[in-house]
Amino acid sequence: MEEMQLGPNGGLIYCFEFLMENLDFLTEALDSLTEEYLIIFDMPGQIELYTHVPILPALVRFLTRSGSLDIRLCAAYLLEATFVVDRAKFFSGTLSAMSAMIMLEIPHINILSKMDLVKDQVKKKDLKRFLTPDVGLLDDDPAEIARRKIEGETAEDADAADPQDKDALMRGAGFRRLNRAVANLIENFSMVSYLKLDVQDEDSVGAILSYIDDCIQYHEAQEPKELKDDEFEDGDGMD
Numbered sequence: 001m002e003e004m005q006l007g008p009n010g011g012l013i014y015c016f017e018f019l020m021e022n023l024d025f026l027t028e029a030l031d032s033l034t035e036e037y038l039i040i041f042d043m044p045g046q047i048e049l050y051t052h053v054p055i056l057p058a059l060v061r062f063l064t065r066s067g068s069l070d071i072r073l074c075a076a077y078l079l080e081a082t083f084v085v086d087r088a089k090f091f092s093g094t095l096s097a098m099s100a101m102i103m104l105e106i107p108h109i110n111i112l113s114k115m116d117l118v119k120d121q122v123k124k125k126d127l128k129r130f131l132t133p134d135v136g137l138l139d140d141d142p143a144e145i146a147r148r149k150i151e152g153e154t155a156e157d158a159d160a161a162d163p164q165d166k167d168a169l170m171r172g173a174g175f176r177r178l179n180r181a182v183a184n185l186i187e188n189f190s191m192v193s194y195l196k197l198d199v200q201d202e203d204s205v206g207a208i209l210s211y212i213d214d215c216i217q218y219h220e221a222q223e224p225k226e227l228k229d230d231e232f233e234d235g236d237g238m239d
Contacts, residue, residue, distance in 0.1 A: 009046050016055045023062060030069055038218065039071065050077075050100035057103055064106070074215035075100065075108040076208075079194070081118045084130045087141045088179045094133050095182050098192050107215035111208060115198040131194045135183040138176070 001011040019026065033039065043049070049056050063071045077097045083090040094110075101108045112130070122130075129137055186192060195211060198204045213219060 009048060012044055012046055013048065013053060013055065016049070016059070020055060020058060020062075027069065030071070047096050050103055051096065054103075057105065060104055060106055072216040072218075073106045074212050075104050075106055076212065077101075077108065077110045078113045078197075079110065081112045081115045081196075084112070084118060084122055084127070087137050088175075090130065090137075091133065091179060091183045091186065094186050094192050098186060098189060101191055109208075109211050109215065110192055110194045111197045112194045113197045113199075115196050115204070116200055127196075131196070133183070133186050133192060135180065135187050138179055138183055 001007070004011070004014060006014055030039065043056075060073060063069050064073055077100050079090075079093045079097060083093045097110045101110075118127075195208055196204060197208055
């Protein structure tokens with residue numbers, strides 16, 4: 001990165017551009033794998049790759065193209081469950097998830113990961129509203145209500161704050177209008193919903209895998225298993 005004078009994000013994009021110019025490297029690694037394999041591409045979290053840089057859509061088209069690797073893909077977008085504690089941040093993350101869905105154009109599931117970290121912070125009935133994002137979450141944000149009770153600040157006071165005061169701007173009515181516009185956009189598209197993932201819960205992990213299997217039609221691609229002769233004999237002896 002020093003030689004190319006690139007930062008972390010620029011260096012990552014450069015690496016993907018290099019990969020796209022040398023796809024034989026990827027083909028050789030994947031071509032010998034049969035449909036029995038479940039391949040996981042653990043992608044970096046830099047949001048540029050999923051919002052406005054066309055590299056990943058091009059890679060997806062290469063991987064799924066008929067006559068080449070012809071891999072059935074499913075995108076699994078992970079958003080940390082801790083985002084639900086900050087509702088503005090949650091809607092920002094949800095907008096990024098929706099952007100990825102539109103850009104990649106493949107079967108897609110969204111996952112709230114690390115659910116074990118918020119079990120004691122969010123009530124179950126409230127959590128359901130995050131699974132299918134509800135714009136009303138901004139109206140009854142307990143953090144915002146508590147802050148206003150303590151500070152006694154009005155919307156007008158916050159909007160009149162020093163433009164250089166970042167904290168004041170983040171509390172202002174303009175910021176709240178922006179959040180509501182984002183939430184309304186997400187609700188109008190009605191594309192994003194979440195599955196819960198707690199890696200300490202085997203059923204939770206199994207449910208996620210089941211959704212992925214359905215998306216890529218994994219079981220439909222498997223060859224029927226032929227019974228061995230001894231298994232036929234055991235079956236004939238059953239009443």
